Amino acid sequence: METVVGYTTYIELIRPLVSEKEIVSTGMTREIQRVERAIEIALEGTACAIVSSGDAGIYAMAGLALELCRSRGISLISAQRPKADGTDAKRPEAGLMIEVVPGIPALCAGAALLGAPLTHDFATISLSDLLTPWETIEARLEAAAKADFVIVLYNPKSKKRDWQLKRAQEIILRHRPPDTPTGIVTGAMREDQAVGLISLEELDRAPVGMQTTVFIGNSATRAYEEFMITPRGYGKKYRLSE
Numbered sequence: 001m002e003t004v005v006g007y008t009t010y011i012e013l014i015r016p017l018v019s020e021k022e023i024v025s026t027g028m029t030r031e032i033q034r035v036e037r038a039i040e041i042a043l044e045g046t047a048c049a050i051v052s053s054g055d056a057g058i059y060a061m062a063g064l065a066l067e068l069c070r071s072r073g074i075s076l077i078s079a080q081r082p083k084a085d086g087t088d089a090k091r092p093e094a095g096l097m098i099e100v101v102p103g104i105p106a107l108c109a110g111a112a113l114l115g116a117p118l119t120h121d122f123a124t125i126s127l128s129d130l131l132t133p134w135e136t137i138e139a140r141l142e143a144a145a146k147a148d149f150v151i152v153l154y155n156p157k158s159k160k161r162d163w164q165l166k167r168a169q170e171i172i173l174r175h176r177p178p179d180t181p182t183g184i185v186t187g188a189m190r191e192d193q194a195v196g197l198i199s200l201e202e203l204d205r206a207p208v209g210m211q212t213t214v215f216i217g218n219s220a221t222r223a224y225e226e227f228m229i230t231p232r233g234y235g236k237k238y239r240l241s242e
Contacts, residue, residue: 005038006051054105110185115227122150145175153214183215
């Protein structure tokens with residue numbers, strides 16, 4: 001890999017690993033320009049990586065990269081899928097070879113720190129209404145809460161978006177008791193990591209930001225010592241203790 005493209009904050013996190021690479025970085029809300037530049041670099045014949053936090057395909061840049069290639073009619077081939085005859089795929093003459101590298105998303109890192117909040121069905125919803133209408137977000141919150149999913153909230157609050165979390169809490173409280181276990185994980189697996197376990201009624205007062213992931217339990221979720229557990233259902237079918 002010769003060039004690395006990414007959001008400035010993420011580039012700084014991996015700076016020691018890419019010190020000998022050409023770096024292209026931009027600030028927040030410059031995602032399209034960043035990805036367009038990466039595509040141009042790749043079309044010029046230079047191997048280029050777009051870096052994201054967590055997993056590139058979860059609220060990150062893999063989707064935008066593919067979307068922009070599609071809008072421009074760029075021929076693509078996956079570097080991860082061998083051809084039917086078992087030979088390796090080769091870059092098309094007038095296109096790009098694409099590889100989406102899986103990562104560890106915040107919901108997995110945060111769940112591991114909390115214990116096991118996602119052992120049963122869950123829904124992940126971003127509270128950022130920069131790209132999604134708030135009416136759509138509210139409808140998804142209502143549906144997920146009514147269906148008794150464990151709910152994972154991304155982008156719960158920022159300096160400019162300070163009311164959405166309170167509104168989400170109000171919607172979910174229509175379907176969950178106030179003492180529902182709720183996990184708060186900020187900076188999962190980073191130096192500023194912070195993990196807390198509170199009740200749903202305390203959520204609007206919790207210290208959260210853009211690096212925080214919120215885990216709201218379902219009707220079966222329980223807090224046990226410092227852990228959050230959502231049973232898979234084994235206790236209903238088998239005897240767990242003598």
